[in-house]
Each structure stands twice: as structure tokens, then as C-alpha cells.
Amino acid sequence: MNHHLVMEDAPAFISGLVDAADRSIDTLVDAPDGGAAALAHRPAMGRLLAMATVYTQPDSRHYLSAGLPGLMMGCVARLEYLQGPTGLFDGTNLSSPPDSAFTINDACMALEIMDAPAGLSAGGGLAEIATRLRAVVGRITDALLTGGVHTPNHRWELCAALARIHSLHQSEGVPRPELLQRIDQWLAEGIDQLPDGMYSERSPLYATAVTNPSLVAIADYANRPDLLEHVRANLAAFLPWFSSDGVTESLFSRRQDQWFRFNGEAFQLLYRRLASQDGNGDFAAAAAWLRQFPLLEPAKALARTRLDPWLHLQLPERESALGGGELPAAMTPGHAVLSSCGIHRFREARSVATIFGGCDDVASGVGSGLASNPTFLRFAHGDAVLTDVRLSRSFFDLGPFRSQGVSLSDTGVRLTEDVSANFYLPLPVDKHREDGLYALGHEGRFSAGMDFGNRPAVEHRLGTSITVIPQMAEGTVELELGFEGAHTSFAIELTFRPGGLLSGVEEETRGQPGAYQLTTGTGEYRVGEDVIEFGPGIAADADNPPAYNPGEAYRYLAGTNATDGVKVYITGRTSGSVRLAIRGRSVS
Template sequence: MQTVVADAGFLTRVAKAADGFVAAMLDTDDGGAQVLAHRPAMSRLLALLAVYTEPGSAYHGQDWLGADMDACLARLEQLQGPTGLFDGTNLCSPPDSAFTLNDVCLALGLIRGGAAAAADPLLVGVAERLGGIIARATDAMVAGGVHTPNHRWELCAALAQMNQLQPRPDIDPRIAEWLAEGIDQLPDGMYSERSPLYATAVTNPSLLAIADSSDRPELLDHVRANLTAFLPWFNPDGTVESVHSRRQDQWQAFEAAPFLPFYRRLAAQDGNPEFAAAAAWLEGFPLHEPAKLLALTRLDPLVGQALEAVPASAAVMPPPLVPAEAALESCGVFRFREAGAVTTVFGGCDHQEPGVVSGLATNPTFLRFAAGAAVLSGVRLSRSFFDLGPFRSQHTRRTGSSVALSEELAATFYLPLPAAKRRADGIYALEHEGRFSAAMDFSSRPTVVHRLSTSVDVSVAGAATVVDVAFDGTDTAYALELTFAPGGELEGVVPLDEPDTYQLVAETGRYRVGTDVIEFGPGLAADPDSPAAYNPGESYRYLAGTNAAAGVKVFITGRTIGTRRFTFRAAGA
């Protein structure tokens, strides 16, 4: 057996952070558990139990917490429907119920693992009621279905832990049936949703729980591969790259802190120095869900084990996190580090035949560039072409330190119907022609097609990244949108009417944060027929929506004729 030597400093910090989390939770006048949905109600109960059962907590053994625990339990029992599942946005949903039931199992594990639990009437009562919640849900959880890839593993994790607590012969075969579909892991280690949010909140913790609770250690290989894949994609500010995600975090700066327990667990289990280095760096940032983390350190001692001594400073990223090059080929995202500059190129958008829908990678940001604290968080290209939206690469190819992106757009004008297709009543088939729908029988008409091809070639050389944008086809307006992370000062640009919005009309612009500088340009002369604005496309605007990025914006505008070269350079001290 492996001897676990606890990291006393880390565990003390976790307990203190959990106390602070619970104190803030109790001080918030939000109506308490009585108004919470099932997932936050159970999360609240788990937090209370974590500190109540923790000897190092200021809340250890405080009986007055029992009233709040009782309110949480009453709320859960109220929300548990006749099938045993919990109602929410997805009614009587097995996977949504699984999120809550996984926390129920964690809570029961905390209670049953405590030496003094059997003599504590409060904990005995809580355990009995939590056991009842599991018993009422089991039939529906075994029989139930899902509707996203990660739901399968969340459901299996709940079933595996429920089976440990209340064994039934039909549970493990159901888990095996789901697992027989295969884990949806791409060759480079990303899961099919390509999302750091769902990797940390669902898939990795679920696979760990299934492996531990149902004796399937081979599932840990998927977690190892995913954690390895993410190593080069962390940022100095404590975020992790998510532009390639197929879920909502593609639009967010996703905090990396949720990765900490997974790197700690497998660094301890495998003696992996790269994972230990990542964990040490992540510990320099505020802890994510510290009360739940406290519960995990108690239930899985490997999470709280002392790791190999590595520098633990958020200010300095360890070598495994800063390789010179990194690529997730299946996601179309690439990263280059040279001469103090970090260039990230993204060309992995999914095709949008279904339209703007959840589950597709559609972020049109094709370039990020950083020079220390000066961060160009996004470069996008709008074109005025039948309102089809910004540039999204359809073809992406990397050669060394260069990445070629390209897209071909087409829009159609429809000519009169042939005589044989005409109707006396004028009522024709309602069809969607790619941009819009109408009762026009589009498929029966001759057409005139307009085309626009766009290629974006990105080349990295030292501190400079060169972007060549070339067009072929329709002559129309474009706007290159540069979005900078707030906090710096711009030079060489002209302010526009919108707040924090500028245009570069000549020469070179600069964005300065302290001594760190990004030079960018050249600018192009303003043209009233080429507006300095970002157009998300009709599929967003028709619904009064947008996918516009937030931050300080600089536009460079022009016409879709020939090739334009733009250079981004790290020029700080």
C-alpha cells in the first residue's frame, strides 16, 4: 500500500478557506435553503457538513449548524419528485439529478468516514435522510437517459457511488452499458466537447469517481491524458485557454483553479513531476469551491498528499506549462512562445449548417497575442458579405511556426422559376436556403452565385507575429477588430464614438501595460464605406443577440482586394 504523507500547509489553507466560504454563505441574506434549487441546496449542505466534521475548522461540531442542514434536507426532499428525480430546467432529468446525487454521496462518505459520527445524533439524522434520497432516486437513475456527452459519465459516477452505499445488482451492468460506448476522448487528449469547464466540472471528476467506486482504474488513463493535454494552455493570469471549446466557456476567460485537485491527485498517485508543478502553480491562486475541496481531501487523501518539492509561485509558470510550441490538432488550436511573446492561433470552428446552436465551436477569434501583462485577447475579421458573419476558418493547416487558415463563402440570387415549376396559386414550398427561409421553392430556381474567399496566414518569428490577410472574389468592406484586455494605455489610435473603441488609420499603434508593449499595424485610412464596426451576422442580430467580445477595441478597416499584412510585436522592456 502507498503511504500518504499529508501536506499540512495545504490542508490548513483549505480548511481556512472553507471556513471563509461558509461564513460568507451564512452571512448572505438570500432566503437560505428554502429558495434554492436542488443543486445549490445540496452544495450548501455539503459545505456545512465539510466544516462541521473537520477538526481544524472553526465550525467543527457546532450544533447550531443543524438548523441550516435541516432546511437544506427539507428543500431537497420537497424538490425530489415522485420518480425520485429532481426537477429543474430539464424536467425529471437523470443527469441533472446526478449532479446533486454525487454530492449526496460525498456527504454520506464524510459522515460514514468520521470516527465519531455514530455518536453524533445530528450526523445520524442527516445520514438517514440522505440515504432516503438515494433510495428514492435509484430506479429512475438506472433506467434514465441523457442528452449531452458528459452527462453519461456524470450519471455513471452517481450510479457507481450509490452502488457503494446501497448496492443493487442492476447498477453495475448499467454502468458497463454506458461505458461500452467508449469515452469520448480525441487523439490529443481533449474530450469531444473540448471544454475546460466540463472537463473539470464533469468528465474528469466523474471518471475518477467511477474508477474509484467501481474498480475500473483504467478510466484514470483518460484523466491523465486530458490533464497532460491542458498543461501548455494555462495563462499567467490564472486562466486557461478555452477558445476551442464547444460549450459556453468558449466565450469566457475560464479560471484554471478547478484543475487543482486533479493535478494533485494524479501527481501523488503517479509521482508525476509535471502534474506536481502544475498543482504548485495553481495553488498560488484562490481556491475553487474550498468547502467541496475540503471534503475531497478527506475522502481522497491523495488530493491532500505532500508532493515533490517544486516552486510554488503564481508569478512564475513552471517549465511544463510554458513549452515553446503546443498544438491541439483535433481542435485546430496552436500556441507559440518566442522572445517574450505568446501567440495563440485558432482555426477549429465547427461548420454551422444547423445555425447558432449549443454544442458547436463558433468563436470567430482566430488570434491572441500577449507580451507580458499586455494582452491582445482577440483578433476577428468582419466582412460585409450578405450578413454571413465574421471569418471562421474552414481549412486549417500548420507548417512549423506558421498556420494557414481559409474560408470560402457563397451567397445566391434566385432567378425566375422555370415554367414547369410555376403554380397558379402562387404558393410554393417553404425552404431554408442557407441564410434565410421563405416560401420560394429555392431548390427549383436557377441561380446567380456571389463568392468571397478569405485566407489568413499567421507566421511567428521571434517577438513578431505576421498576419497576411488575402481576399478573392467580391469587392466589399472589411473590419479587422483587435480587442485588448483592459488596464493598459493605447497610443497612435483615433477614438470613435463608442466608449473604449478606436481606429488605427495610419502607421503603428501601441498598447502599453507598465513596461510591456504590443505594437500593431499598419493602420489604413478611414473610409465611410468601410465602417469600423464588428458584425456578428444575421443569425445573431435577427434574435437581437451578439457574440461581440468585451474589452478595449481597435479597428483597422479596408476593402477585400488583394493582400494586407499586419504585424504584432512584443516591444516591452
């Protein structure tokens, strides 16, 4: 890949933001009350911030638009209606300080824009809106000052709101030092950053939507520039985890984004801020490359740019890939690892392999705050993408393989898991009850009134190891599966991103209709000129169903964690070892 140094046209960045913000507002101007009548507090405030931003932007098509003040007034009225007696807002979480803090951060940004020279020059159209919005902030301040949270990132969102409120009070000449004291109390707990730069939730969604922008706001509005070191470390850690389509890897997340494709556009302004402030060429390259992907909230991005002088500066020189859409060198190391997340990525030319073995212990049940996605491998060659490789086994309905250990050797990455299940023997005589009623207990798989803890048990065990051997110079990864213990069936599930053509496989109608099975030789999945080959297949056997089992934790309530896409199964028995190769090539 060839690279050269480039410079950016900063005015083009701003004009692009303004144009995207205008288009996002175009859909609102014809809606009664800006469509705010049925909105929850966060989208109502987000809409108000967006309209205030373009209304005061001189080069916007909506600058001083006669219809916008009335629409903004509708949003303020909605906030006033939704505000409870303590000033807090209700949502999924009732009277929630952190959920309310999201709204108040946007409210403070809107007030800062209205109070800036561009806002003041807009005339009387904003005066009443600003007065009423300031009252909304005033009614909630004490509740945010004394309120609590329930996730790690909530602490920093709450502190960001307190920092912005403090800045508003400072500008009005009525400081409230207790706001800074409360921020210091939260910060004294320490920022939940893992050694490799990830935050404890390991989530790109929450890193971009909450933690990083909150730490930047606290740094700016509460004079805590030391907090930017955490943002720098997190942004550096994420650099290798972008795909050429703009998606950021989220497989290792402990939050909901582990289950969907996360759009990396959310990182653009964060990289831009630190690139400009630090003269960081790697961050500048990332920010410039991400500009090709549309911002999901362009008006809010414009507001942030208006309020942060670092964001509207020209990016420093950086190395950029020739050929337009290619990822720059800073984002494409041959090998990247996040040890705290149990994930590795290998790249060479058009092939990328991502190996994940960092699932949390889900013995207590799958739930929010745990990394439990059983996908252990992703592989892409150009436009052909194998989004998920999973291993399902028939073993007491305990669910798919989830690695409990990750180790790197000279040959590859080894993932391991041991699972067990018991059959229970009669209770010792001294533990008998005359009424035959024993305490309800949970034994790891299910609950029953059986006094499991006092019963002898016969244990059944299944140990599984998967060694992934990347041979990226050949565009290949090899998988070696090994089993110990129970002799049972397994199914390897390959899920491909839709849009390609399969060959070499058989349509499956028994285990999962609409899926396919590879029973011999090698299969291929082709998208344009890009091909992923996989195999060898294993002969079909009625005792080895080609299907994915999410486990009883899901199926008991008719749930699933199944993937979406084109599915191919390779089935077999848990005896000995099984080898599988996945190779990318281009037809041309």
C-alpha cells in the same frame, strides 16, 4: 527561465483548504435556514455538503458548531420538497436524470463523510440528517438507473452517481449489481476522447466539472482503474494551455466557456490526484502552481480531499520555476498544438500567441454544442493582453471570419474560409404551381416559400485566408490576409484587456462609439512596462465602416457575440493582400 526541484509542505495544503472552506461557510451561519429556502436542488445539496464537511473537520472553526445541524436540516428539507414523484429533480430540464445526478453525487459524498469516523464521532447532530438524506438517494436511485441523457458528459456524471450509490449499498450489505451493469452499458459506448486528449466537447469547464471527476469516481467506486488513462491524457493535453494569470484557454470549446475566461483553479485537484498516484512531476508542478489561485468551491475541494487518500499526500518532487508566479517548464513549451481543435500556441519569454482555426460548420445556425467563436488570434506580452483579433466583412450578413481549415507550414499557421450566397433566377416552367404557393424552405441564410432547390442561382463567393507567422524570438506575429472573389469592405477588430493606455489611434464615432481606429502608422497599448505594438493602419474610408458585424444569425434577434474590452479597428477592401504586425516589448 531557471528551475529547480522542490518539495511541498503537505500539511500547509490541507490547512489552506480548511481555512478557505471556513471562510466560505462564514457567510452562511447568520442566514435563516442557511439560506436554503429558495435554492434549487444543486446549490442546496452543495451547501449541505460544504457544511457537513467543516462540521466534521476537527481543525475547522466550525467543527461541531451548534448552529450547523439546523442549517443542514434546512437543506435536507429543501431537497425533500423539490424531489418529484419519481425521485428526480426539476430545473431548466424537467425531471432530469443527469441534472439530478450532480446533486446525488454530492449527496453520496456527504453521506460518506457523515459515515466516516470523523462524522460518527460528531454525535447525534448528524444522525437524522444522514437518515433523511439517505432516503432522498433511495427515492431517486431507480430513476437514475433507467434514465437518459442529452450531452456527452452527462453519461459519465450519471455513471459516477450510480457508482457512488453502488458503494453505499455495498457498505450496507445490500448490493445492487444492476447499478454496475448499467454503468457498463454506458461505458461500452466508449469514452468520447479525441486523439490529442481532448473530450469531444473540447471544454475545460466540462472536463474539470464533469468528465474528469466523474471518470475518477467511476474508477474508484466501480473498480474501473482503466478509466484513469483518459484523465491522464486529458490533463497532459491541457498542460500548455494556461496563462500566467491562471486562466485556461477555452477558445476552442464547443460549450459556453468558449465565450468567457475560464479560471484554471478547477484543474488543481485533478493534477494533484494523478501526480500523487503516478509520481508525475509535470502534474505535480501544475498542481503546485495552481495553488496560488483561490478555489471557487473550497469546502467541496476539502470534501474531495477527505475522501480521496491520494489528495492529502505530499506531492512528488517536481521542477518549479524560480521567481514564484512563473509557469513551470512543463506548462510552457515553445509550441503546443491541439490538432483536433485547430489551435496552436507559441511562447517565447514574455510573449504568447494563440492561433485558433477550429470553428465548426455553423451553416445550420449558431447553437449549443458548436465551436463558433470567431476570434482567430490572441496575443499577450506580460501584462499587456490582446484578448481577441477578429475579421468582419460586409458579405450578405453572413458574419465574421470563422476558419474552416488549419494548416501548419515552415513559416506559420494558415487559416481559410470560403463563404457564398445566391441570387435566385425564375423557376423552370415545369416547377410552377397554379396557386403560386411554394413550400417554405431554408437556403442557408434565410427561409422563404420560394422552392430554392429547384431554382437556378447566381453564386457570389468570398474566399479568405489568414496566415499567422509567429516570430517569437522577436516577440512578434505577422498576419497576412488574402481575399478572392467579392470586392467588399472588411474590418479587423483588435480587443485589448482593459487597464492600459492606447496611443497612435483615433477615437471612432461613426461605426462604434467608444472604439478607436488605426488609420496610419503604428498603434500601441501599454500596461505598466509592457507594450503591444500593432499596425500599420489603413486610411479611413466612409465605405469601410470601423465596426464589428456578428452576422444575421445574431442581429435578427438583436443578439451579438461581441467581445468586451478596448477596441481598435483597421479597415480596408477585400482586394489583394493586407499585412499586419503585432509585437510585444517591455519599456525597461
